[in-house]
Amino acid sequence: xTEHLLSRIDHIQKNNAFSGTILVxxxxxxxxxxxxxxxxxxxxxxxxxxxxxxxxxGCKIFTSIAICQLIEDGKLSLDSRLHECLDESFPHFDTNxxxxxxxxxxxxxxxxxxxxVMDDFEQLWVEQPMYHMRRLHDFLPLFKHGQMKFxxxxxxxxxxxxxxxxxxxxxxxxxxxxxxYVQSRIFDTAGMRNxxxxxxxxxxxxxxxxxxxxxxxxxxxxxxxxxxxxGSDGGAFVTAPDMMKLWDALMNHKLLGKDMTTELLTPHTxxxxxxxxxxxxxxxxxxxxxxxxxxxxxxxGVCFHSAYxxxxxxxxxxxxxxxxxxxxxxxxxxEELGL
Numbered sequence: 578x579t580e581h582l583l584s585r586i587d588h589i590q591k592n593n594a595f596s597g598t599i600l601v602x603x604x605x606x607x608x609x610x611x612x613x614x615x616x617x618x619x620x621x622x623x624x625x626x627x628x629x630x631x632x633x634x635g636c637k638i639f640t641s642i643a644i645c646q647l648i649e650d651g652k653l654s655l656d657s658r659l660h661e662c663l664d665e666s667f668p669h670f671d672t673n674x675x676x677x678x679x680x681x682x683x684x685x686x687x688x689x690x691x692x693x694v695m696d697d698f699e700q701l702w703v704e705q706p707m708y709h710m711r712r713l714h715d716f717l718p719l720f721k722h723g724q725m726k727f728x729x730x731x732x733x734x735x736x737x738x739x740x741x742x743x744x745x746x747x748x749x750x751x752x753x754x755x756x757x758y759v760q761s762r763i764f765d766t767a768g769m770r771n772x773x774x775x776x777x778x779x780x781x782x783x784x785x786x787x788x789x790x791x792x793x794x795x796x797x798x799x800x801x802x803x804x805x806x807x808g809s810d811g812g813a814f815v816t817a818p819d820m821m822k823l824w825d826a827l828m829n830h831k832l833l834g835k836d837m838t839t840e841l842l843t844p845h846t847x848x849x850x851x852x853x854x855x856x857x858x859x860x861x862x863x864x865x866x867x868x869x870x871x872x873x874x875x876x877x878g879v880c881f882h883s884a885y886x887x888x889x890x891x892x893x894x895x896x897x898x899x900x901x902x903x904x905x906x907x908x909x910x911x912e913e914l915g916l
Contacts, residue, residue, distance in 0.1 A: 578683070579608050579609070581665070581755065581913060582601070582608055582609050582910065582913050582914065583609055583611065584901050585909050585910070585912075585913045586599055586609055586611050586906065586909070587829050588909075589905055589906050589909045590611075590613050590906075593901070593902045593905060594614075594899075594902075595614070595896055595897060595899070595902045595905075595906055596611055596613055596615065596624065596627060596788070596897055596898055596899045596902075597612070597613065597614065597624060597630060597762075597785070597880075597895065597896045597897030597899070597902075597903070598611070598612040598613075598624055598625070598628055598630070598816075598817045598894070598895075598896050598897075599611045599612075599817070599893070599895050599906060599910070600626065600817035600818060600820075600821065600892070600893065600894045601891065601892070601893045601910060601914075602821055602891065602892050602893070603889070603890055603891045604890050607635075608891070608914075609910070610614055610626055612624040612625045612626060612628065613902040614695045614898070614899075616628050616783070616784070616785040616898065617661050617786055618788060618796070624785060624898070626816070626818065627771060627783055627816055627818070628783055628784070628785050628816065628896075629771060629772070629773075629775075629781070629783055629784040629785065629814040629815065629877070630784075630785050630814060630816070630817075630818055630881065630896035630897065630898055631785075631787055631803075631807075631812065631813075631814050631874075631876065631878075631879040631881075631898070632813055632814070632815055632872075632879065632881040632883075632896065633786060633811045633812065633873045633874025633875055633876040633879045633880075633881060634737070634810065634811040634872075634873065634874040634875070634876075635811070635813075635815075635872045635873055635874035635881045635882075635883060636759075636807070636812065636813040636815075636872075636874070637740050637810065637811065637812055637857040637872070638823075638857040638858050639759050639763050639809075639813065639857075640740050640744055640755075640759075640809040640810070640857060641680055641743075641750055641841060641855075641856040641857025641858070642763055642832050642833060642841065642857070643747050643755075643758055643759060643763065644663050644676060644680065644743055644747065644856070645833050645837045645840070645841055645856065646762060646832070646833060647747065647750055647751065648676075648831060648837065649834060650908050652750050652751075653676060653679040653746070653750060654676070655675065655676050655680075656675050656676070656677065657676050658672065658673065658674060658675055659674040659675070659676075659679065659684075659742060659746075660672050660674075661743070662676070662746045662749060662750070663714060663742070663745055663746060663749055664731050664749070664906060665717065665721070665745070666721075667686075667721055667722075668722060668768025668856055668859050669722065669723065670686060670725060671685065671726060671728065671729050671821060672729075673729050674686065674729045674745070675729070676743070677845075678729045678730060678739075678821070679739040679740070679742055679743050680739075680743065680845075680856040680857065681733070681845045681846045681854060681855075681856065682733050682734055682735050682736045682739060682846070682854065683730050683731070683732065683733055683734075684736065684739050685722065685725045685728055685729050685734075686723070686725065686726070686736060686738050686739055686742070687720050687723030687724060687725070687726055687738060688720070688726075688734075688735075688737055688738050688739075689716060689719035689720045689723075689737060689738050689741070711728070711776070711804075711805055711806045711810075712754075712806075713741055713744045713745050713748065713755055713808050713809060714745070715804075715850075716738075716741045716808070719738075720738045720746020720822055725737075727781065733846045733847065733848055733849075733854065736785075737810040737811070737862060738810075740809050740810035740811075740857075741808065741810050743809055744808055744810070745809075747809065755808055756773075756774040756806075756807075757810070757812070759774070760773060760793045762832075763823075763832060764819075766826065766831060766832060767799065767819075767822045767823050767825070767826035767827075767831065767832065768769070768819075768822050768826070769815065769819040770819070771783070771815070771816045771819055772813060772814060772815040772816065772819045772820075773805050773813065773814060774806060774812065774813050774814070775806070775814050775848075776805050776806040777799075777800050777803065777805050777806070778800070778805055780814075784814055784846065785896075785898035786798050786799075786800075786878075786896055786898060787799035787802075787803075787876070787877065787878025787879050787898050787899075788878050788899055789802065789877050789899075789900060790899060790900070791876050798878065799876070799877045799878030799879070801876035801899075802876070802878065803876055803877065803878075805881075807871070811839055811874055811876065814874075815896070816896075817894040817895075817896050818894075820883045820892075820894040820896075821892050821894065823883075824883070824885045824892050825892075827841075828885065828887075840860065841855055841857070841858065842855050842860070842867075842870060843855055844860045844862065844867075855870075857872070858870050858871070858872055859871045859872065859873065867887065868886060868887075868888060868916070869884050869885070869886050869916070870884065870885045870887070871883065871884035871885070872884075873903070873904075873909075875900070875901075876900075876901055877900055878898060878899065879897070879898065879900070880897045880899065880900060880901055880902060880903035880904070881895065881896050881897065882894075882895045882903045882904060882906075882907040883895070883896075884907065886916050889914070889916060891914065891916065893910060895905065895907050895910075
């Protein structure tokens with residue numbers, strides 16, 4: 578199995594010039610541990626297993642875990658309303674928006690990156706320079722006076738603003754900066770020693786630079802394409818082994834108790850194409866049973882997928898420092914392993 582899997586991974590890599598790390602584990606056995614491309618193209622520093630990669634929206638699960646921890650601590654509830662949790666004024670927001678709505682992308686609040694209005698993430702930074710985006714409060718001007726898209730609970734619509742709001746709630750209730758809370762209560766607890774929310778202008782060693790490739794073969798880095806420091810809707814850096822530790826800690830109830838873990842991993846809403854969503858995690862269903870929990874993230878110069886297949890006891894992480902290719906790699910691995 579392993580030999581065929583590695584051959585399949587190599588084939589996919591050659592077809593799409595994949596740059597990143599692939600780690601696949603069944604229980605404690607490593608089925609694949611492959612790295613390709615450069616973490617730093619100019620210096621020709623290769624990607625490897627311990628390379629840190631940006632994961633964009635893949636870290637919405639961290640925000641969801643943090644919120645659920647505060648609920649377990651008795652400081653919040655799923656039915657707590659947004660206007661009760663923050664002192665900020667949102668003139669046009671519905672007062673019935675709850676924590677549950679925000680967690681499940683059903684709140685109806687305006688998304689600061691609305692794909693119906695713009696298709697290029699970089700357009701955001703024309704009026705609000707990305708180098709000013711270092712704290713969650715820096716995002717408020719992008720949506721604070723926006724109009725509701727629909728009534729809370731009406732439907733699912735993926736929404737980054739909702740997770741910025743959840744991060745602000747975490748800061749307000751815990752008294753800690755969001756990134757410090759996640760570092761302390763999630764990364765440290767799970768043993769994710771090589772992960773963190775690093776600023777793009779102060780990246781530590783063993784961190785992959787994100788690359789945006791052009792059709793003519795030229796490229797540029799993504800330093801002017803993203804907020805300078807990530808937050809509660811995306812932007813953390815992790816290693817592939819650390820994502821394995823995240824799944825282990827979550828499934829073994831090191832981050833949340835059994836009941837709250839079940840709540841987080843329950844399908845609460847569904848996209849039009851049938852994909853289900855829990856709290857910060859996508860859920861794949863077959864024959865009315867869960868076969869996959871997964872998280873993903875895409876930004877200019879970033880693509881990421883990580884998944885846990887409970888019946889097969891397989892975990893995978895596909896981390897890349899280019900804009901596409903992680904999905905094709907994950908799909909090829911799933912096909913090879915019959916997942």
